[in-house]
Amino acid sequence: MSNEFLKFCTPEINQETIDEVTACIKSGWLATGPRVKQFEEDLKKYLKAPYVLALNSATSGLHLALKCFGLEPQDEVITTPMTFVASLNTIIHAGARPVMVDVDLKTRNIAIDKIKAAITPRTKAILPVHFAGIPVDLDPIYEIAQKHNLRVLEDCAHAMGSHYKGKVLGSFGDTQVFSFHPNKVMTTGEGGSISTRDEQLTKKISIQRFHGIDRDSFNRFSKEGSQHYDVIQPGYKYNMMDLQAAIGIHQLQQLESFIAKRQKLVDRYNEILASWPEFTLPTLPSYDCRVSWYIYAPLVNPETAGMDRDTFIAKMKEQNIGLGYHHHAAHLYTYYKETFGYQRGDFPNAEAISDRVVSLPLFSTMTIADQDRTITAMKKIFKKE
Ligand SMILES: Cc1ncc(COP(=O)(O)O)c(C=O)c1O
Structure with a gap:
């Protein structure tokens, strides 16, 4: 591999x-x-x-x-x-x-x-x-x-x-x-x-x-x-x-094929990670929709993961796996705070997401072996094996 x-x-x-x-x-x-x-x-x-x-x-x-x-x-x-x-x-x-x-x-x-x-x-x-x-x-x-x-x-x-x-x-x-x-x-x-x-x-x-x-x-x-x-x-x-x-x-x-390939990977992440207390997985709304998955972005639960999101990202990097961060709650950036008076506490839900969200690798050419590598690295980090 x-x-x-x-x-x-x-x-x-x-x-x-x-x-x-x-x-x-x-x-x-x-x-x-x-x-x-x-x-x-x-x-x-x-x-x-x-x-x-x-x-x-x-x-x-x-x-x-x-x-x-x-x-x-x-x-x-x-x-x-x-x-x-x-x-x-x-x-x-x-x-x-x-x-x-x-x-x-x-x-x-x-x-x-x-x-x-x-x-x-x-x-x-x-x-x-x-x-x-x-x-x-x-x-x-x-x-x-x-x-x-x-x-x-x-x-x-x-x-x-x-x-x-x-x-x-x-x-x-x-x-x-x-x-x-x-x-x-x-x-x-x-x-x-x-x-x-x-x-x-x-x-x-x-x-x-x-x-x-x-x-x-x-x-x-x-x-x-x-x-x-x-x-x-x-x-x-x-x-x-x-x-x-x-x-x-x-x-x-190729768009429909990209969407279908990403959906398969998302289904597999959902299946494997469903029982992991370290993450809160993305939730679909109750109304009818089809998601074209741009990112697969669970929340890291620091209490059960034993680490915060940024430590998790750093540890995955050590395992040669790149992760993304979408998005930092925008009202907490300096410009918006200074110009419009926003501060931490204004939007608790956005802040809870911003503090814990992480994007796992997801792209249409991602192979099952790539996904397995990602899962294996996470198991190692969370001491699951
Ligand atoms: C929510 C959202 N809006 C707008 C943009 C801007 O897109 P672009 O890079 O094509 O200008 C991005 C880019 O990632 C985005 O995530």
Whole structure:
């Protein structure tokens, strides 16, 4: 059995993908062009979404969507501390104030009753995060949004291919942002996308994603295009490259197989670890959903494990097994504490998760031998054999 360092995740890239990237390079068209257009069409089909825009990251997508919602200073966006800071920083960059509320201890997703309690006349949007790929309970969120005339921006960075009540995330609701960073279920290198049912929002974002220019670079440089363009707003440089889309086109074709392979590994972790008091395992919500598992993230129980999460991570590293940490409760980072006055104790559930959560290795090319190595290392650390 190999004892090389086992990374907690690594992307699966097939030969077709490599050939497509090579063809893209040889075509001389590396920036935004025909492959991005194709990737957007493919995403539209997969997500059953009328409008999809490919971007250079999910962070860009969150920023553009919030910006194009037309937020004003003093506007508030309700979100969760159990996220990567991109969800919060982009609210600030869009000119508004993030208002965090606690999460459900079991699903780690934003607590619906806490959203209701946080709504003020300044609330303009809700930004739920589908943590680990487990879909947020969207029906009550959209009910609240409708009642208070709020926009909903779903941070689907973790959840490409997850389903809520029989529907793929992205196929319904207001607006969704996906991430294709290499540690995600599918990748484009760096990359992201926005899906929405809002035609006006799509127009605004497609202008904003490329300098505020009223046509994209493909039109300018192709035979059919024109060299002239107008700038109607000061936009951003958030477009996806054809080189990235070349990867994405083939990743999307494999997505269902990636999800199925990860599910098998998750089932096996659940089966083996069910009787281990050292961990509290991830819990599924009671409503109907399919989870596209981005991470498998149990909580370490220090009382029974005999160590805290960070010691466990260090000991696994000694055993050549890499683990992840998703996420540090965001309200405890210096900037948010100093700027918005958050402190430890504000969100007990998020803090309990943040203090104990760990991501075990999970990726579609992970073999049973890799998983066995992980289990064996944990048995050794917890003195179970
Ligand atoms: C919840 C969440 N939102 C947003 C992002 C940002 O994604 P990207 O790296 O594609 O900008 C991440 C990245 O991991 C994330 O975990």
